[in-house]
Amino acid sequence: MTSSDIAAAPQPRASVLAIEPYVPGKAAAATTAKIFKLSSNESALGPSPRAIDAAKSAADALAIYPDGSVHALREAIAARHGVDAAQITCGAGSDELIFLLTYAFLSPGDEGIYTKHGFSIYRIAILAAGGTPVVAHEVGLTADVDAILAKVTPKTKIVFLANPNNPTGTYLPAREITRLAESLPPHVLLILDAAYAEFVTRADYEPGLELARTRNNVVMTRTFSKIYGLAALRLGWCYAPPAITDAINRLRGPFNINTPAMRAGIAALADEPHIARSIAHNTQWLAWLRDQITALGIPVTPSVANFLLLHFNDADEARAADAFLSKRGLILRAVETYSLPQCLRLTVGTEEANRLVVAALAGFVQAKTAKDPQRG
């Protein structure tokens, strides 16, 4: 091919080529050990057996288009959360909703704000829409309302905030989120991504439902990929003011939610004992992992979600730990793309996985100390 052939070929928009593709958590490792995937914050207990049955029941309906209005699922979500089903929009994962919201509200040249270690999909969505990503600094690996507000310009159209954030596990209390919503200019859309809301046990936490109900510039997104254990079905939802709901429904693919996902979602919402078990499991093992790993001399960021950020001395040591654990079938998430090259993110797993991780980390620390006694 000559260079003139290349120039004549279809060219993506420059902003598309500026996107660094999303790096998912690894799923495999070169080892004969049993694999524990602790790299994508999936549920340790998996889905409700009732949700699995419901998804299977949809096998009989595969020839028929799904219900494009997602009526029954939206009603089930609305009933569970005490909100109006007319203001709920479902997406193929909350990722799809993040893209729809961004395409609807951000024009080429507009600015979208997210925080230094914020979830990486926000940057991708801003660039995909032709916008300019603007990064607000964090304080102690936590979003900072004043830092976000300082980045607002007349071009700002969207502020993204994961609360709690992935990959740090930190959160902002309700009063800070309210202050942010109240301080933003009224034309700026605040997207509160509450993917991990169900795991949070703090009294001063609010996922954003109240703000989305009472303000016309706040949207809350949620997912069935985390506590409900349905990541493979791709199902998320958002609660938004009527005008915002109207805008994203114009963009939404008419059949973006498939029938197995709808049925499984409804069944998952109804299995309250399973949800309670999943929360209890996480609360117990998150604290256990935090204490055990800290006791090994590996600091962890205090997390309110279903994962922990582990801090090593430097990027080389984090890579060495990642390799050491992978060899033992324990797959964590490298987070250098989040400007955290010295860290690894660990999802809370089953009791078996959690105990193996702590034992392996102890082995790693011991091997390191034997090799390099000064640094300990």
Ligand SMILES: *Cc1c(COP(=O)(O)O)cnc(C)c1O
């Ligand atoms: C996992 C995650 C999501 C959920 O994505 P889905 O597309 O619903 O699977 C959204 N936001 C954050 C911060 C996450 O970590």
